[in-house]
Amino acid sequence: MSLTDIEKLLSKKIGIDCNIIGSRKIAKAVDNRCSACSLSDLKTYLQLLQTSPEEFTELVEQIVVPETYFFRDRKSFDFLINFVKTQWLTKSGHGTLRLLSVPCSTGEEPYSIAIALMEAGLSPSQFRIDAIDISKQAIAKAQQGIYGKNSFRGEVLIDRNRYFQQTGEKYELCPSVRNAVNFKQGNLLNTFFNVQLKYDVIFCRNLLIYLEDSACTEVLKTLNRLLLPNGLLFVGAAETAKVPNNLFTSIRQPFTAYRKKAEGTISKSLHHPPIENHQIENIRGAKKQNSQAKKVSSETFSISYSLSSAPILPEKLTKHTSYLSTIPNGSISEPSLKEIQLSIPENSLSLELAKQLADGGHIEAAIKHCNDYLEQISSTNSQAYTLLGTLYQAKSNYVQAEQFFRKALYLNRNDYEALMHLTLLKEHRGDLLGASILRERIQKLQQNF
Template sequence: MHLETIAALLSKRAGFDAKIIGDRKIARAVETRRVACHLPDLEAYLKTLQSSPQEFNELVEHIVVPETWFFRDRKPFDFLVNFVRAEWLLKPGAAKLRVLSIPCSTGEEPYSIAIALLEAGLPVNRFSIDAVDISQQALAKAQRAIYGRNSFRGEDWVDRNRYFQAVEDKYTVCPIVRNAVNFRQGNVLNEMVVIQPKYDIIFCRNLLIYLEDSACQQILNTLHSLLASQGLLFVGASETGKVVSDRFSYLRQSFTFAYRKVDSIQPPVLSSQSILSQSVSPPSLVTSFKQPKLKPAVSQATIPAIQLPERKAAVNTQAHSEPSLRSQAATPSVNTLPDSDLQQAKQLADAGHLVAAIDCCKNYLETHCTNAEAYTLLGTLYQATMNYAQAERCLQKALYLQPNAYEALMHLALLKESRGDAIAAKRLWQRIQKLQPTS
């Protein structure tokens, strides 16, 4: 009963969806904080939580696990550079580009935005970046601006030595980038106010996936108010289905997941040369894929495979005067892991023991909460047991962790179609088709 009250409090104050976060994760976080507070039981901890904003923030710290790195997903930053060069710098009377990063986590995203704007040719006096997060610990790390190797996953988007300084086995952000970002604590649900002048661009990626639908719509309303006319909104790969089409217009740019604010007056049609206007017709959604029949026993071998293109070699950015805006190669299929729990889950699924397979997946995710393969398998299991809401959440988590995981994309597209969400299914099929190699 007390845990349910705490989950309701997390929902009310921070918008967290307990079904997505997971009851066990909330219970572990609550128990950790109860022990840290030297309180005898959950009833005493609940009273402290209700009366202490500081303790509520401490609990949130244990529930929110920052998962970010520099130039995450890459394509939005390519898009940002092209937008500045092809549209912003050509706009009459453009004075200063205002950008908001929320939540900014440990700072990798807003610093990446600053670097992208510098690479696009904007001097520091032509842009400003506000970075907001609910977590004090995350903000403290962001303001220290010292990062280890985990923050530089994959290929470098730009020559690292131009914007970072090596300090022993870590890197610190150079002053010109650090000074371009203004950090502050805030909760988008209840502390953001409309500011004049408004933001031209907002990055709000991988927040909506954890929240209840009502909280998502409240946040999207706030972001719509914070955006300037024709402003751009970037969301995460698994969050496009949450953005309402009457307030934001989807921009057809592969693996970018960007929207333009819809104003009360219909905006003029942009030039065909603009990076933000794609006049091509959407590809056929059924010519290349046949919908497989879902069977009670789910095997990895039954999931249709799509041959992915090879990753292109990295471009040496030092050989060019401006950054090479490379096409993002498709992320390889989810890793095959030898962990016994995950293997057992597959075996149970193949044998038709779906409930036991679901339990195995859940046990595995207790200690491997960032594994996309496990979330994909769990999603297909829920799908086979007709628990479609849970299936959708799991598949969205898989795509949050690995945006180009084709198995998760495939199953989520089929699920959206079966539930009558034709628009979301169409976007997913378009993403799937872009993963196919061109002949």
């Protein structure tokens, strides 16, 4: 009996890809729960998980990622406001606008939706928002409607004083917003099995990235069934390639929004969004680059290749890409590991040390340091995940590298390095359409500098 059996159970019940969550995190969660249950071996704990829904819930609480804040990815909310004003309100007999936020985490997203709708001119009686999350703890916090400063780290969309009352260092939502959202604990894979409700808009952002492909297929089937014809679906920036084009049509601005097609059934495998005319030249260019990339052997497909093939970026965007830029799969041994370690204060955990280890060719030591940093200092640092991606890319472990780059983009959708490396990885394995979509994002970001 091993940790793998517990990971399989988690994947079966909630669909998570344990490679994305990370075995280290799962192992730590299992150790914590074994201690809480006074159990000393994994076999006994697995038996408990299989027979106790309450204990399974407790373990899930420890591995979920409650990373959210108000108006995360503001363009989605700008688009929603414009949709309500120009399309939904102009329909005769429009009735009640129904929206779903899943997973809703600690409530910042569904409350942001409610505020956006009010900004669009709707009263709470004109819309209904259902919010679902697998975490009971997250739902409990969401229902309180009280938040700290960290929940407001995104772009400012509204005057906070209009919807919140400040008490000390906390901000409490006004009743009209809090009462506009109906929260419920549940698993998207089974909560809506017999539900007949239909929604005009669904926000399902930053869930697909954590799921296995089979679970993604089931989730997208469910979302398709729950949406009204021509209904809107919003996904996370790192999840667009997972949306099947026989069910949804991509809305190019913002590209994370999709419209349900009137007809179509999901295929056995997920498809990319349809190719648009303005993408053809990009894809032709990607094919040429992909042909060149395949000439590079797996032993030398390192970060230096990726950077040289990526779009030319402003100097301030490339100043931190020196680590691994000359490492042929981590073979450089100078400066020595001992010299690097001596140059850093004892017990110091920093990304700078990890980069120094990487530049010195000490790949495994750099990976360990990054993991320690994420575990002990900051589990939501996008730069740490980007660095881990480059380290695994240097080891020619492209599957693991792509997973870390996706994590980085989940935390910071504008992470240039993660976007560049992920683009080249997609081209290297022949996903030309996925790469061309990422290049569009890079070009749009370049225009802002």
